[in-house]
Amino acid sequence: MNPVLKLLLEGGHLTTAQMAQVAGLAEAEVEQHMAQLKKDKIFLGWRPVLDLSREAAAEAAVEALIEVRITPERDGGFNRLAERISRFDEVHTCMLVSGGYDLLVIVRGSSLQKVAFFVSEKLSTIEGVLSTATHFLLRYYKDQGFLLSNDESPSQRLNVAP
Amino acid sequence: MQDNPSKWVAGHVASLPKSGIRDFFELVAKMKGQDVISLGVGEPDFTTPWHIREAAIYALEKGRTYYTSNLGTPELRKEISRYVTNEFGVDYRPDDQIIVTVGVSEGLDLAFRAFLNPGDKVMYHQPCYVSYHPSIALAHGEGIPVPTYAKDNFALTAEALEEAWQPGAKVLMLNLPCNPTGGTCSREQLEKIAAFARAKDLLVLSDEIYSELTFEGEHISIAALPGMAERTIFLHGFSKAFAMTGWRIGYACGPAPLVDAMMKVHQYSMMCASIIAQDAAVEALRNGADGVAHMREQYHRRRDLVIRRFNEMGLTCHSPRGSFYAFPNVAGVGMTEGEFSVGLLEKEKVAVVPGTAFGPGGRNHVRACFATGYEDLITACDRMERFIGQTGKS
Numbered sequence: 001m002n003p004v005l006k007l008l009l010e011g012g013h014l015t016t017a018q019m020a021q022v023a024g025l026a027e028a029e030v031e032q033h034m035a036q037l038k039k040d041k042i043f044l045g046w047r048p049v050l051d052l053s054r055e056a057a058a059e060a061a062v063e064a065l066i067e068v069r070i071t072p073e074r075d076g077g078f079n080r081l082a083e084r085i086s087r088f089d090e091v092h093t094c095m096l097v098s099g100g101y102d103l104l105v106i107v108r109g110s111s112l113q114k115v116a117f118f119v120s121e122k123l124s125t126i127e128g129v130l131s132t133a134t135h136f137l138l139r140y141y142k143d144q145g146f147l148l149s150n151d152e153s154p155s156q157r158l159n160v161a162p
Numbered sequence: 163m164q165d166n167p168s169k170w171v172a173g174h175v176a177s178l179p180k181s182g183i184r185d186f187f188e189l190v191a192k193m194k195g196q197d198v199i200s201l202g203v204g205e206p207d208f209t210t211p212w213h214i215r216e217a218a219i220y221a222l223e224k225g226r227t228y229y230t231s232n233l234g235t236p237e238l239r240k241e242i243s244r245y246v247t248n249e250f251g252v253d254y255r256p257d258d259q260i261i262v263t264v265g266v267s268e269g270l271d272l273a274f275r276a277f278l279n280p281g282d283k284v285m286y287h288q289p290c291y292v293s294y295h296p297s298i299a300l301a302h303g304e305g306i307p308v309p310t311y312a313k314d315n316f317a318l319t320a321e322a323l324e325e326a327w328q329p330g331a332k333v334l335m336l337n338l339p340c341n342p343t344g345g346t347c348s349r350e351q352l353e354k355i356a357a358f359a360r361a362k363d364l365l366v367l368s369d370e371i372y373s374e375l376t377f378e379g380e381h382i383s384i385a386a387l388p389g390m391a392e393r394t395i396f397l398h399g400f401s402k403a404f405a406m407t408g409w410r411i412g413y414a415c416g417p418a419p420l421v422d423a424m425m426k427v428h429q430y431s432m433m434c435a436s437i438i439a440q441d442a443a444v445e446a447l448r449n450g451a452d453g454v455a456h457m458r459e460q461y462h463r464r465r466d467l468v469i470r471r472f473n474e475m476g477l478t479c480h481s482p483r484g485s486f487y488a489f490p491n492v493a494g495v496g497m498t499e500g501e502f503s504v505g506l507l508e509k510e511k512v513a514v515v516p517g518t519a520f521g522p523g524g525r526n527h528v529r530a531c532f533a534t535g536y537e538d539l540i541t542a543c544d545r546m547e548r549f550i551g552q553t554g555k556s
Contacts, residue, residue, distance in 0.1 A: 014536060022536050024466055159513060160187040160202035162292040162341075 004033035005042065011145050051148045053139050061108050063092070063137040064115050066123065067101040069130040078102055081128050090118045101133070112136065174299060181292050182519035186503065190513045199542045201530040202513040204341065206405040206486070208460075208533075210442075211453040214404065217445035218438045230437050232429040233421075234262025234413070238440045241447040242413050246398070250373070250383040252391055254415040261421050261428060262413050262435045262443075266371050266399045267293060268428075269414040273367050273395050274301035274333075276423040283328060285364070286335035287318040289343055289489075289520035289527070294335055306331060309523050312491060315480040316345030320354035327362060334364040336384060339372040342520045342529035343489045344482020349382050356387045365420075366394040371412075374403035374454050376484040377462045385415075392417055395424075402486075403454050404446040411439040461486050464532040464539055471543040472530075475550050486533040489517065493526040495554030503528055505553055510545035 003023045007014060016034070020027045037043035052060050070081045078096050082103055086094040093106040105123070109115035115136070124132045140148050168176070190198060209215075233239060239256035247253050254260050263269040270293070278284070280302040286294045288307040298305045308326040310316045318336070336355070339346045347355065359366050366384055373381040385394040399412025414424060428434075465482065472479040472490045479490035492502040499516040506512050517524025532539060 012536065018536060018540055021467055021471075021540055022463060024463075024470065157200075157203050157205060157207070158187070159190045159198065159200040160183060160515060161204040162181070162183050162519075 002033050002037060004030055005037060008037075008043070049144050049146050051140065051143070051146075053148065061110060062112050062115050064107050064109075064119070065135045065137060066105040066107055066119060067133040067135075068103040068105055068123065069101045069132075070103060071128045071130060072102075073128070081126070084126065085123065088118070088122060090115070090122075101131075174302065178296050178299060181296075183292055183515060186513075186515055186519065189504070190507065193507065193511065196511055198507070198511045198513055199534070199538050199545070200513040201532070201534060201539075201542055202515045203531050203533065205407040206402060206457065206533045207535060208405040208457055210405050210409070211446075211450065213449055213453075214406070214442050214446050218442040221438050221441035226437050226441055228437060230262075230434045230440060232425055232434055233258075233260065234435060235437065235440050235444070238262055238444050238447075239413075241444050242415070245447045246396070246415060250370075250381075250396070251386040252383060252396065252415070254396075255418070258418040259421055260413060260415050261425050262411070262440060263399075263428065264412070264432055264435050265401060265410045266369055266397045266412040268410075268432060269395075269397045269399075269412050269424075270294075270367065270369065271297055271301070272424040272427045273397070273414065274298055274303060275427045276420070277333060277365060278303040281330070282333070283331040284333040284335055285323065285326060285331055287322075287337070287340070287345075288522075289316070289340075289517060289524040291337055291341045291369075292520060294337075295521075298335075303333075304330075307521060307523070310340075310343065310345055312478070312480065312527070314345075315482075316340060316343035316489065317347045317351055318345070318355060319351060320358045323355065323358050331362060331364060333367060334359050335367045335369070337369040337371075339376060339381075339482065339484025341372065341485060342487050342515070342517065342524065343527075344480075344485045344487045346376070346381075346483040352382055352384055353387060356384055356390050359384075359393065360389060364393070366390065367397060368394055369397045371397070371399055371402050372485040373398070375458055375461055375486060377458070377465060378483050381484065395420060400443050400446055403457075404443075404450050405453075405457065406439075406442070406446065409436075409439040409442060411435055411443050461533065464534070464536070467536070468530065468532045468539060468543060471547070475543070475547040476554065477546075477550075486531055488530045488532060489524075489527050490530065491526050492528055495550045497554060499524065499526055499528050506546060506549050509553065510549045512542045512545050512549075 007019050016027055016030050020030045072078050090107050090109055091105055092108040095104050097104050107115050119132055119134050239260045242260050243254050243256045274297050278301045283304045283306050284298045285306045285308050287310050295305045306326055308322050310318050368384050385391050385396045395414055395416040397414050400406040468488050469479055469481045476495050477490035478494050479488055503514055503516040514528040514530045517527030
């Protein structure tokens, strides 16, 4: 496996210089691996992991998970409709899943009304969308590997021990 | 009060030297709140994997709050037996050849108290874990330190054993991979040590707590060599491989009459290990292999990083095949181990332990534990390099 991809998968925040030290590579080699990952469209970009349930961030955004049932099409299955839905700026994440519905869509908006408007006016009116079920997100407990209510301190070790 | 209360302290306790690591601990404690990066720890930076912690919570929910058999719960001994057979290639019966202890430390104490008559001699390699010599003394034994050398990457050699041997030697104490040196022995070296033990009719106590953290080649237990299981107490535990230091849970395996003797001491002093820790240990052995492999991989990468950086900055350091300790020589940069440790702490806020805390053989060396996250390790190395550049004499 690409050694830089391996480090990225571990989810730590390392600079190019730090990645070079950890992987035992020259910085130029790390940059080459990064370039390859971008070229292969594996590495697409960085996003911060934010806990928006904190009071200080309360106004930032409203999120909803939407179960969407759609009609599959000949010669394309779900792809055309899924890609079409994905293009909306309000759509943060869109994935095809097995089970009782087809697409799980995460929508982000600045207010409840805006999200509701998007679902009722934009999403559910697309031809081929059979139904939607909207779940407003109340609270995250874990996001992308981060525990959001984590009060464990890694610094509980004694500084010197035998 | 006229009298000195110290008069009640037993002579062999009063004469025990204070742990060398203690002074350094005090020094570091004084710098609290000053952004100190400590490479002075002796435990993993990982918290115990959640599935193991969850098993302990489940044990409490089920009301598992009682004493267990002195030897430990049958489930845990069964799991230990299976694990030791698979990982070390030695078979121990759960019923009478395994005892669960409060960490390897208790296992060691039990062994010394069960097997030493006053004045019996114990050979142990040095630099070594700080408690070996005091534990021998507390059991009224006499320690014979056997030096290991940087030129051998701190492997114990049969030649050094031959040279140090004295009449009255009864026990040989091994700790491979070794804290603090990271020293290990090859199969050939271990076979020679085994032959020496057989020739001198020694009982071997083998503390293999770092065995899962072996990065290259396989770890070989001396108990697995021909003719050795019958004269070896295999000591192991969960602290390092499963990141369970605070649980205080370990075990000892050996010939039934020897385990029975250790059990006698254990039943009258400790009774049993905590049942909650025992239940967690069962979960660790059943489902913990992936977690161990993940942590080992992380330590491996960190080892490569610090060893490369140490050597680049002028500290001679062998690459330890096991454990999470680097044991670099600081003489090359013109400092003693004390000057280096204290200077580095005061000037650059990085704590490493002077090698002499682990015996006189640790002169000119410091112990740096690499069980710390990458960012801190890299920063610590940068600070160390700056310290050497400003203070060192090459």
